[in-house]
Amino acid sequence: MSKNWLTQNTFHYSAFQDIERLVNIKEKRDLTISLCLPTLNEEKTIGKEILIMRSELMQRAPLIDEIVVVDSGSSDRTLEIARNYGAKTYESINIFPDLESYMGKGENLWKALYITNGDIIVYLDADIKNIHHRFAYGLIGPLLMDRRIKFTKAFYDRPISTGKTMRPTGGGRVTELVIRPLFSLFFPELAQIIQPLSGEYAGFRDLFQQISFPIGYGVETSMILDIYDKWGLDVIAQVDLEKRIHRNQSTKALGKMAFVILKTFCNRLEQLDMVDIKRNLYNEMIQYNMVKDSYQPDICKIQAMERPPIIEIPAYRERFSDADSGKQEK
DSSP, X not given: OOSSHHHHSEEEGGXXXXXXXXXXXXXXXXXXXXXXXXXXXXXXXXXXXXXXXXXXXXXXXXXXXXXXXXXXXXXXXXXXXXXXXXXXXXXXXXXXXXXXXXXSHHHHHHHHHHHOOOSEEEEOOSOOTTOOTHHHHHHHHHHHHOTTOOEEEEEEEOOEEETTEEESXXXXXXXXXXXXXXXXXXXXXXXXXXXXXXXXXXXXXHHHTTSOEESSTTHHHHHHHHHHHHHXXXXXXXXXXXXXXXXXXXXXXXXXXXXXXXXXXXXXXXXXXXXXXXXXXXXXXXXXXXXXTEEEEEEEEOOOOEEOOGGGSHHHXXXXXXXXXXXXXX
16 A cells, blocks of 8 residues: 555645635646636535636636536426526537437436536536535645546535534545455555545546546546556545535435445456456346335446446547647646
């Protein structure tokens, strides 16, 4: 295990709150930065997120060059609100119309690589209730100020709502019950990543375009494993954003998330020749509901589809030349 990684590659967002300095470094390196918000029915929070990011990091200081919303088919006013607040909005189904479309966060993140322009891509979840522009500049800072670092992950305290009260800790249940034990078993170095499943991260396009994207909840897990496999742990950093408040999911919903993550992890182990699974894994998550004093199975079929590295898509290669990916080295 790398003994120095935790101290050398862990930062606090306050180290990067001199936004003008970040802008100067960005301009000297001739880099552009895109912010992507994947959405599905986020009308309650999307407007405030865009408003704060635009006002603080585009109008007050030009750190971010564009804000892009990629939507999975919202039935509420998410896209209307996003447009009204100045974001570029896209429906996922209309990006790469010649390809079969899927629904999922990973699908939106993958397609965002095609419709964004930045050399650096910042991905933020769209349900953050205590949004602050540190969620973006905190992740951007290490990428600009430390040339070793190509990918940044957020971590934070995650208060969890229990009725009318708010407990200061208790979030990240899938991390502590699923991913951290698996990392500890197979990749002990990665157990140093405090919140591997956090939905806020940023990195250079050159990395993102070379890795696969599972279409659903497995995307954060696969992203870390693929970046670690291709470039090593030292290109990864984590940033303490202090606190994140969002809607909490039920234990049953988290079970479905854990199912997808476990399957993604097993697939990666096979690809890395670390295990040999003798039979195909099933695609159905089996849970139970109590119906009229009897337990009834509640079976959810979950797609295990992965998008290939987007650099393999001809339309993407036509839009982004190989020369552009070298900007991170400037």
